[in-house]
Amino acid sequence: MEEQLFEATRAGSKRNDAGPSRGGGEMQSTTGATSLKLLLDTNAFIALEPTSTAVERGLEFGAELARLAAEGGHRLYLHEATRRDFARDHDLARRSAHLALAAKYPALSGIPKSALADLLTRLDLPAPPLSESNDAVDLEMLAAVGAAAVDYLVTDDARLRGRARRTGLAENVLPLAEAVQLLRDLSPRPLKPPPAVEHVLSYQLDPHDPIFDSLRDDYPGFDAWFAGVRRAHRPAWIIRHDDGRYAGVMLVKEETDTPYGLPGRLLKVSTLKVTDEAHGRRYGELLLKTLFNHAEHHSHDAIYVTVFERHATLVDLLTAFGFRDHGRSPVGELVLAKGRRPSVQDAALDPLKFHTTFGPPAIDTRAPFFVVPVEPRWHDVLFPDYPGQLSLLTGEHPYGNALRKAYLCNAPTRRVAPGSTLLFYRSRERSAVTVAGVVEDVHVSHLPEEVARYVGRRTVYTLEDITRLCRSARPVLTLLFRQDRLLEPAWSRGELKTAGVLNGHPQSITEVCNEEGRHWLQERLNEQR
Missing domain, CATH: 3.40.50.1010 (5'-nuclease)
Known part of the structure; x- marks a missing residue:
């Protein structure tokens, strides 16, 4: 029997204790x-x-x-x-x-x-x-x-x-x-379409949109700079509020020199901004996903951004995705840079640190592999941008578009650990591995309040959904993970069986122990980097 999946984007506290909650008597809502x-x-x-x-x-x-x-x-x-x-x-x-x-x-x-x-x-x-x-x-x-x-x-x-x-x-x-x-x-809620990340050229941006007001406060010469940017037709991406105003905007620039001593083909993030009223909706991660895809497609060796230290939320987001302090700009901003090409010395990094530093996409193929079966209806929510199903324009929920997510089920395995590679297997009509991810943390609990505290900040499911999953005889296994890449074309069950990755249709989370199968996976993932 295939496991029931509840999916959420990465959330709250990272406690690994599976014992009773330390928070005292738990309140119950009117819905139970x-x-x-x-x-x-x-x-x-x-x-x-x-x-x-x-x-x-x-x-x-x-x-x-x-x-x-x-x-x-x-x-x-x-x-x-x-x-x-x-x-x-x-x-x-x-x-x-x-x-x-x-x-x-x-x-x-x-x-x-x-x-x-x-x-x-x-x-x-x-x-x-x-x-x-x-x-x-x-x-x-x-x-x-x-x-x-x-x-x-x-x-x-x-x-x-x-x-x-x-x-x-x-x-x-x-x-x-x-x-x-x-x-x-x-809270119980009707599903609504997620935001569309629209690719535009900089001249198509509305300079009078309110999202740019705070940038004018930070940079007195903003309007003159922005006029030059618009003339240059730089790549840009926007997310809109329901009323058409910009909820998020990102501008990038291909550097022609080596500022701050950063080597190789360099991409600068000129602007990355999400409105205050959109905080908590994961639009920042949605724009970063777009940024990393753009950098991978155009073979950039590094990405950097300059940001004033007082913008703590943005600094935290960038740091969580591998941007590191690289000095100060002439006007006192932090220079945060992310390399994308690991060196021989980086082989000493643990698998999770390796992915965070250089990805996505970046998988340390020495880590254990686990095949995770996902029913189509949950696959659509978890990975709405996978080709051939839902898109960023038509998906049912925005949070599946974030990079940090969680998988909730009642699987018996306790072998999955931080840094493990997850291979998500879309079952039934496709029967293929479609997406790879890297485990960030693991949590096991029978208590709904613990699970909700663990995934609550970014969950796409209600407290009632979580409570229902906790009623199973087995405790809830929560795997916080980072989406690394979409696998195109998908790896079919037939080729996975021939390669020694699977023996048949996976019914639960399955570790790949066959050395021939592991070698095949290592080659395929390294080819697709």
């Missing part, structure tokens, strides 16, 4: 599905509970977060340290209003002191900050996340999110817009 616990930072609280007649930043997201939480049975908390912070406000009217509104939310308290001590160690702080300081409030909220008292901390404070990165908690600390998207993703 597991719900999440979210801790609100001060700026998120103010977006939900504005006290000013002025339109607060994030007000629309705050209203939607409150609605989605109520509909899904999710719990919104305030930390006792935040309440203490409100009580110290010298503006008496604002203090009274905040304290009254804060009473609507359960208070989070009693976090073990060991959780705070662990944070201080990770941040290399000799002693806790003064109890009445903003730093103390930040650390107490992060300690609550580290102790799994809540699933996510919601904050638009870039400094606080920076500390979360340094303490290994970044996946569980979300900007307000991404928290809204998380609850959207986990």
Whole structure:
């Protein structure tokens, strides 16, 4: 019997423990599905509970977060340290209003002191900050996340999110817009077409689109530069909002020299921008997928981009896909570069690091191979850009177009490990391996709340779907992986059987142990690089 597959794009915390949740008693939504616990930072609280007649930043997201939480049975908390912070406000009217509104939310308290001590160690702080300081409030909220008292901390404070990165908690600390998207993703919803990545030439871009306003703020000479770019007819790609405005835009330039000492055929990313309201929709990964395909098709040896350090979300995204610090530009930007040609010395990298550094596409063919059977209906969702099925224009869900994804099933195998190569086998009418990926992490659990916390940020399935899968006699096996390449033409079951990769139709995740089959796979993947 073929395994049931639930698919999601890569998500939340990377805990490998399969034991009971450390988060205490779990809430249940009115539909019976597991719900999440979210801790609100001060700026998120103010977006939900504005006290000013002025339109607060994030007000629309705050209203939607409150609605989605109520509909899904999710719990919104305030930390006792935040309440203490409100009580110290010298503006008496604002203090009274905040304290009254804060009473609507359960208070989070009693976090073990060991959780705070662990944070201080990770941040290399000799002693806790003064109890009445903003730093103390930040650390107490992060300690609550580290102790799994809540699933996510919601904050638009870039400094606080920076500390979360340094303490290994970044996946569980979300900007307000991404928290809204998380609850959207986990809520029952009608499917809608994904965004189309449109290839255009730079002269076809509308210079008056609002997406360019922040670039004008960053670069005083932007309009003169952009006019020259448009005359040069450079390649560009856009993703549109439903109303036609740009949700994302990317511009590239073929370099004719070797800036910053970068060797070989060089591609510069001149612009990579996603609007604030589109954060959490994986449009950044969708544009990076387009970028890597373009670089592979045109045989570029390296890619680089310059970006101001304050754009932390973009820096994090690029770093996650192998861009590394390569100095500073004349105006003080970070220069982030990604090489695409491994050297002999790079053979020492572990398979996951090898893929992240040089791919996609890049697979260390010394790693174990696993064939993963996927029913056609789930293959369409997981890989909507595979030729001959759905496309970026007509697929059912945008999140399948991201590069970081997850495979959920009840398979018994426990041999899959980070760095393993996954060969996705589309069953039934095609009966062929169509896509290759590289495992990023593995998680096993019977508990819906653990699975949801693990894949929740980017899942295409609801909490009810995850709960249903957890009712199986076997625990849920979650494989976080990175899509490496589409295999064109697909490798048919007949040639896989002849090569010694398979003995027949795979019914479950199957490791390729036959040395002849492994050698055949190594040759085929190396040929297609």
